[in-house]
Amino acid sequence: MAFTVPSLGHGVGLRTKHFPHLWEGTAHVDWFEAISENFMIRGGRPLAALEKAREVAPLVLHGVSLSLGSTDPLNTAYLDDLQTLIRRFEPTWVSDHLCWGSVGGHYAHDLLPLPYTEEALAHVAERVQTIQDRLRRQILIENVSSYLTFSHSQMPEWEFLAAIAERADCGILLDVNNIYVSAANHRFNPEDYINGVPADRVGQIHLAGHSNMGTYLFDTHDGPVIASVWELYRLAVRRCGRVSTLIEWDDKIPEFTVLCAEAERARTIEMEELERAYAKSA
């Protein structure tokens, strides 16, 4: 079993503030990632913008409410809506988060942490398989930032992520900023995480900014990527090679050019690391 997706380069998240660039012809970027739920609607400007985005550059869909780890039955209406979006916009791939967000039919609209147990592993892997069968495609699952861990966890998060990816035969969306945030909050070495995931299953990388709240780091996506996360990204490139990389910026969203400059920085770092690896091998 294997996982392969094309390398799309260095993209940015598609946000409402930047829609005008789509019509003005100034949305110059390698690819876009759109939040699936924002487009599960029937008409109007967001869907028109997504059509435009698809004309401009390759598009991927990134969900926040699949609730992969929830013990509620899978929401089939949601999956139907996702399938409708997939048929219409033909994203290069689809992803969501390794977490849960709903129970008893109630949605927290948050990426809540799972215990890393055999029970959770079997449950999530089965749900990912069911979803992939229903959507008739492999999906990518993303590690989330977390603020607590459970004492009955039986393995570190990276082993849990790797085991699900292998068992469900899905891809990994490696969020380097989330690794950094969780590592600080739970005191593990972020390099162990990056070295612990199966590199051949990493199909996408996320980079974002976060906030230091004094006693913990908070995944706010409201600023530039910090230097330590860029350093971790270097390690991710060394380990995984050329992988489609995306800048997430969801709050205090800057001008489009600022976002694109972050994507360009990722491109430069990737190039530096790949050239270094090439020089070493030669």
Place this chain on the structure above:
Amino acid sequence: MPSLRELQSSFFNSIAHVPGGGSANFDPGLVHLVEGRGQLGPQERINIYAQMYYARLLEVLHEDFPQVATILGCERFDEVGRVYLTCHPSTHPSLRYLGRHFAAFLDTRPEVASLPFLSDLARLEWMREEVFDAPDAEPLRLEHLQGLSADEWPDLRFQLIPAFQVLQSEWPVHEIWATAEEGALDRGCARLEKTALRVWRDGFAVYHAKMDAIESVALAGVQAGKPFAAICAALEFIVPSEEAASAMGSLLLRWIEDGILVRLPRK
């Protein structure tokens, strides 16, 4: 050890069922399971999620009901919002639907006693949300009518676009909305006044406008699927009969300009 299901129920109840959070309300079983490494103990860690839960969802309610929030003030709006979220936790994967019960909820709140127009203002704001992403439709333009013969007009049936709704209120909610949008909190305009508003989307922009009695009757005819001649006949009850056709013609021009009618089926 709790099952995954038990853990998730306990987690959700701890972060969502107490407005304003408060670690005293966290399930002790959950607290026992959370590791407390570093500077934060288990309760402080759970509290991060509890704070996020309300902060995020209240932000969505603020975005969906900006004028209600302006009139109530941020603090009071958050207070009402927290109770709303406790009574109506989200049951849809998309945040788009979080506020769907908010107007009806406001009807039950004591705030409405001093601000009796508030729930209708919320209805207007929710309608604006609804038409914002309602299905697209090709609008009727003036040139589409140019090829019609005089014989065809009496039987013509117009259809409203999907991104169109009507709000009936005992209050001039459009004036209250405009006052709140300007940030001027003069509640003097909140006088009883039967008001019919049409809310629609033209292109990507959402509008609302007050309708007079003539427009209300004519639009009700269109909504009921009545032919042009029958709508003109209905107008004869409120305008002199010789003016009914021209009144209808003026309305038609306005509706076409606003893009609220669907293009007629091609012959």
